Amino acid sequence: xxxxxxxxxxxxxxxxxxxxxxxxxxxxxxxxxxxxxxxxxxxxxxxxxxxxxxxxxxxxxxxxxxxxxxxxxxxxxxxxxxxxxxxxxxxxxxxxxxxxxxxxxxxxxxxxxxxxx
Amino acid sequence: xxxxxxxxxxxxxxxxxxxxxxxxxxxxxxxxxxxxxxxxxxxxxxxxxxxxxxxxxxxxxxxxxxxxxxxxxxxxxxxxxxxxxxxxxxxxxxxxxxxxxxxxxxxxxxxxxx
Numbered sequence: 018x019x020x021x022x023x024x025x026x027x028x029x030x031x032x033x034x035x036x037x038x039x040x041x042x043x044x045x046x047x048x049x050x051x052x053x054x055x056x057x058x059x060x061x062x063x064x065x066x067x068x069x070x071x072x073x074x075x076x077x078x079x080x081x082x083x084x085x086x087x088x089x090x091x092x093x094x095x096x097x098x099x100x101x102x103x104x105x106x107x108x109x110x111x112x113x114x115x116x117x118x119x120x121x122x123x124x125x126x127x128x129x130x131x132x133x134x
Numbered sequence: 135x136x137x138x139x140x141x142x143x144x145x146x147x148x149x150x151x152x153x154x155x156x157x158x159x160x161x162x163x164x165x166x167x168x169x170x171x172x173x174x175x176x177x178x179x180x181x182x183x184x185x186x187x188x189x190x191x192x193x194x195x196x197x198x199x200x201x202x203x204x205x206x207x208x209x210x211x212x213x214x215x216x217x218x219x220x221x222x223x224x225x226x227x228x229x230x231x232x233x234x235x236x237x238x239x240x241x242x243x244x245x246x247x248x
Contacts, residue, residue, distance in 0.1 A: 059225050121181075127177065
């Protein structure tokens, strides 16, 4: 069964360091999402891609976060420099674009848990 | 802005019993979807059930069903014949009909006891 792949699963870093997360969506899924989930809270959308284009990055802290999906397939989320408040689970999800039948069905990866010391 | 509220941080149910998780939302849109997602411990989040706002009939998926009260902006999830594998965080989520962005609630942790 096809799954969304994420790496690394766990990352511990010191504040002010750079960190990067990678996501490979399910083949054929045009829409890719990065969500941040702080412990005890629901996921919050950071950025949404449609193919290689950013559709929504309104909640992405652009002074330190960047995301790219250069060929419209896999994606990288970078944080530079990391801050203590960035400790969270970073979830990648993908979905098929288009019809109402599958609307809102996101397929999530297992996430990358970041701890900033 | 749309908001999703889950007022039950934790719930507990005995195996084989029925439990209902609550969710309320706020929107001025008429075209939208509501969802329940399940996040098991250390596993990926999966879609449990979906409801389209224009459909009056409540959605069902095997042991999972919803009570969609559009006027009250309420969307509860009923799990019948609870199983140990139902133990997880459950998130209520909202999406407008014109976008594909999900807004999640804060979640309800469901424990299933023997």
